[in-house]
Amino acid sequence: MSIVVVGSVAYDTVETGHGGVTEALGGSASFFSVAARFFAPVSVVAVVGVDFKPEHQQFLANRNIDLRGLERRPGKTFRWHGRYHEDMNLRDTINLEMNVFEGFMPKLLPDQRRCDYLFLGNIAPELQEGVLEQVTSAKLVAGDTMNHWIAEEGPALKRLMPRLDIITLNDEEARLLSGEHNLVKAGRAILRLGPRSVLIKRGEYGVLQFSREGMFAVPAYPLEEVVDPTGAGDTFAGGLMGYLARAARFDESALRTGVVYGSVMASFAVEKFSLDRLADLTWEEIDRRYRAFIDLTDSHHSRWTSQ
């Protein structure tokens, strides 16, 4: 049931109305793996520079995240500097330094190639394809993307689509990829590109899932305070894939439960900067919020009447 994640490990500088952090641990592979590790073993494929700090390596290693595939190359680690608006659905990129991430050519170790679960973080679709070529027998493949690749690498992305079980994207990206403004039309159009399931992430408005079995809509867990939305999408994917790997099922029911666990994990991630909240999170807290989430969305209020 081991999960391989291919993505970025980065240093994030983030400014929000609640303050900020400078060069904190971030990147899709970091958020994903820390979230998924609550559910199943995780193995990372990523690249960092020589400036990657031992304390961050240790932080991930302490959580039993397999870092044999974390390549260290001459140069600096990927850096992102972002500033959120008061409406935290909006943010500006102040600075972006690809650094060693620029020449990232993911190469899986022999045992990683035999993984059951694969998450392709947001990298160029051709690199995502290259990873898929190396994997021999994955039971479940999920991929993330972004507006840049949709605009610049559309054909490669569309080639990739039928090979994904799950594609995750945000609402703006779904509109761009499908050419449809309406999200129901957009979700259905992307489903026709080939993935078994389309997950549209809407930030504070939750997630819309499209599959052949129908639509599933969940709100985001309503929080009194959102400190830093960075990494919420990758944390969501980590909770989702982690749950599916642990359940070892991929039917509609498992997928929906996975979406709830993903939403639960993301709701924690945004409560503090960087990975700070995920770092001190306990399974008891996850379980408690999962139950609260089920109660929050239960139209029959069956928690009180039938359980």
Next chain:
Amino acid sequence: MSIVVVGSVAYDTVETGHGGVTEALGGSASFFSVAARFFAPVSVVAVVGVDFKPEHQQFLANRNIDLRGLERRPGKTFRWHGRYHEDMNLRDTINLEMNVFEGFMPKLLPDQRRCDYLFLGNIAPELQEGVLEQVTSAKLVAGDTMNHWIAEEGPALKRLMPRLDIITLNDEEARLLSGEHNLVKAGRAILRLGPRSVLIKRGEYGVLQFSREGMFAVPAYPLEEVVDPTGAGDTFAGGLMGYLARAARFDESALRTGVVYGSVMASFAVEKFSLDRLADLTWEEIDRRYRAFIDLTDSHHSRWTSQ
């Protein structure tokens, strides 16, 4: 189980990306009563001018909506002219003519005063208070309001609050009334003003409910096309109150089911202009969409596994 609604009957001119209508039947009491009438008897308290067309009177009367309280006064019927942005959460008021609605002093008939269920549509809080004074024994009172009354009549509105079982408002109004930007804080702050339940309407993002028993979040039913959002909030309230009157219960479970029925009714209302979609709606369609809605939001997908 009869419901009394106090509100507006209006002529709406609406422009959207899908076209428009001129002087179509609208107003909170119209949308509310047509929606609620699918569930329970409804009696209207409103005012129209001498220009109110017999065909519109007939349309409401044909649905067995009690119009003895629809006062006809010298002058013209309330008129609203609005234009929606491409993002239909936004609209501009092009023109507003209060006309006979300006001097509206709602006066209930003797049998209306003994109603079990009362909906106070969006009118001045002092008028809403005046209606409450006339009612002797309502089992359930719900009220709607708007930013204008929050800004101009705050003290009267806050006086009214503890006398309401349910207050409905949109997200912007909830922020204005509570002084909290975060909707969880806003909902809880409004709950402390006295109502038993606070329903924050978020348009295409659904509804957040706050009560002493906790939070409930439902998405809006995802539609491929929204033609005209006018009246969605009052239609929602009509479905909610209609269901509660029919169920004759007001526990958390009934309230949640009512919120789903309200959301279902609103999802129909926006499919066509004015009351056009509600006009040709059948109970079979409501029932089918209610089931689809339950399936849409069911994290356990129990429809397939346990029913």
